[in-house]
Amino acid sequence: GAVVSQHPSRVICKSGTSVKIECRSLDFQATTMFWYRQFPKQSLMLMATSNEGSKATYEQGVEKDKFLINHASLTLSTLTVTSAHPEDSSFYICSARDPYLSSYNEQFFGPGTRLTVL
Amino acid sequence: GENVEQHPSTLSVQEGDSAVIKCTYSDSASNYFPWYKQELGKGPQLIIDIRSNVGEKKDQRIAVTLNKTAKHFSLHITETQPEDSAVYFCAARPLSSGAGSYQLTFGKGTKLSVIP
Numbered sequence: 001g002a003v004v005s006q007h008p009s010r011v012i013c014k015s016g017t018s019v020k021i022e023c024r025s026l027d028f029q030a031t032t033m034f035w036y037r038q039f040p041k042q043s044l045m046l047m048a049t050s051n052e053g054s055k056a057t058y059e060q061g062v063e064k065d066k067f068l069i070n071h072a073s074l075t076l077s078t079l080t081v082t083s084a085h086p087e088d089s090s091f092y093i094c095s096a097r098d099p100y101l102s103s104y105n106e107q108f109f110g111p112g113t114r115l116t117v118l
Numbered sequence: 119g120e121n122v123e124q125h126p127s128t129l130s131v132q133e134g135d136s137a138v139i140k141c142t143y144s145d146s147a148s149n150y151f152p153w154y155k156q157e158l159g160k161g162p163q164l165i166i167d168i169r170s171n172v173g174e175k176k177d178q179r180i181a182v183t184l185n186k187t188a189k190h191f192s193l194h195i196t197e198t199q200p201e202d203s204a205v206y207f208c209a210a211r212p213l214s215s216g217a218g219s220y221q222l223t224f225g226k227g228t229k230l231s232v233i234p
Contacts, residue, residue, distance in 0.1 A: 004161075006161075032220065041227075041229075042226070042227075043207060043224045043226045044162070044207070044224050046221060046222075049221060093161050093162070097220055104150055104167070104169065105150075105220045106152070107220070109154075109161040109162045109163070109164075110161050111160055111161045112161045
């Protein structure tokens with residue numbers, strides 16, 4: 001149990017286009033979902049936290065108009081990178097939390113999405 | 119906010135030897151400390167965690183120790199195998215959060231290479 005999927009696993013797009021990444025909790029209800037960004041050989045940097053049905057809370061320095069997050073259901077959150085540029089190329093990882101699944105509020109991580117902007 | 123330091127950044131060991139990775143944290147309110155293993159091109163996978171009411175936890179070849187007074191915790195892998203080669207991240211957060219965010223603060227990672 002506690003599986004999180006991401007789609008697509010890899011995406012290549014042209015500069016100026018928008019890309020949507022989906023994060024799904026397959027067998028549990030994700031009250032909270034987290035979006036991270038990871039550059040090569042670096043740690044995970046939290047971009048935003050979203051609670052189902054609420055607006056996402058963005059970390060300092062993350063542009064909310066560029067990285068649109070929607071968490072409309074308990075099993076799906078989407079991250080849309082708008083007007084992507086080469087510097088947005090990165091590994092994007094989501095995680096999900098279900099307080100009824102883990103009493104320690106464990107985060108379950110997705111497999112990540114590799115975004116390359118040409 | 120919380121700050122997590124992780125050492126070493128890279129670690130090479132011979133197969134069968136032990137590996138130790140150490141982390142320190144700054145926020146005394148933190149009381150949940152998970153460790154993640156990340157293989158190339160994949161998301162992090164939880165391998166073990168410890169809570170502040172426990173000083174040590176073991177799961178087969180993996181163990182974690184916690185010293186809350188000194189604010190540090192360590193990951194120990196015994197009898198290392200080539201498949202243990204990966205990047206390992208420590209993290210810290212409060213077990214409960216007043217803001218309800220349950221955010222993790224990660225260390226910078228340790229690349230472990232197990233040499234056959």
